[in-house]
Amino acid sequence: MKKNVKIAIIFNICFISAWIQCIQAKNLDCQTHMKKGFSLHASHYKPDNTTNQKKLQQIQFHYESAINVCPNICEEQPELCNNLGMIYHQKGQLKQSAQLFKKALANKPNLESSLFGLARVYEDQQLDALALDYYMKVLDNNPDDKEARTRAYHIFTEKNCQNCAAEKGELVQSEQLYNTLACKRIFEKAKKRFNLTRSIVVVPTYTFRNINFQLGSARLTNESMPQLIDMFKMLNQYQELNINIDGHTDKLAVKRKLEVLPGHFCYSNQCLSEKRAFSVKQFLMNKGISDHRLNIKGYADTKSISDDLAKNRRVEIRDAGY
DSSP states (O other), rough: HHHHHHHHHHHHHHHHHHHHHHHHHHHHHHHHHHHHHHHHHHHHHHHOOOSSSSHHHHHHHHHHHHHHHHHHHHHHOOHHHHHHHHHHHHHTTTTHHHHHHHHHHOTTOOOOHHEEEEEEEETTOHHHHHHHHHHHHHHHHHHTOOHHHHHHHHHHHHHOOOOEEEEEOOOOOOHHHHHTTTTHHHHHHHHHHHHHHOOOOOOOEESSSOEEEHHSSOOBBBGGHHHHHHHHHHHHTTTOOOOOEEOOOOOOOOOSSSETTTTTEEHHHHHHHHHHHHEEEEEEHHHHOOGGGGEEEOOOTTTOOOHHHHHSSSEEEEEETT
């Protein structure tokens, strides 16, 4: 019995020792890849697409290997994620590039190259308001950055805010939503920074024809869920944004008592439009968005936008700050 206990203790000690050696080797391999990636990056990477493709692949390999071996390495070395984001951006992998810049910024919020890199990605994606916002964040840290100033100034003077619509079957992702809704706020901020007098006229709204309700009801359809989830993601990511949710109906009169929600009845389009806006608010609140960030209003059929009745049955959202 004692012999078996002794063997078990020796086995456990050996196992623990081997486990520690494995962890040490893993970390060493991680550090080796990181250092090799940094060295190649410093020697061969150029931000103007002239980097030798073989070298670019080598840099990418070492950065990705470091992350694969040590998934949390960007917490201690955000520059690694930043640099890999630059590689992906140069290769046109914009989604992956943005994710890495955001990861770097989560651990080092004022990392200038990540702020600039994310601005470039947004500009390439034609998310002009977000690009302008991030160029100005670069300038907050470094007012002498000429390229950030030039790019921000170009967007401010050449672009504009506009209203957008999501058609049936279309899904608008959270950053696209924010880019529209926060546009006026961001452009007004740029107006003050550059001390210009240009008028930003449009108060952007997003019209959703992909958020639908059961006939004569305020119950949301299953087809509405993907867009509502992305609306939640936007509000969860951009905590400073409060929204107005506007409900609209067609001109067909409500001719009977409708139970539009359990225990809620309507006798008019005005009531129906309010309850539909309320359903959107309730969905977002159930996901954790605070009540005070969500204002609702019903307009019945007073703001028709088309002779097509279906297009008038819609939900719109806009920045509550304007």
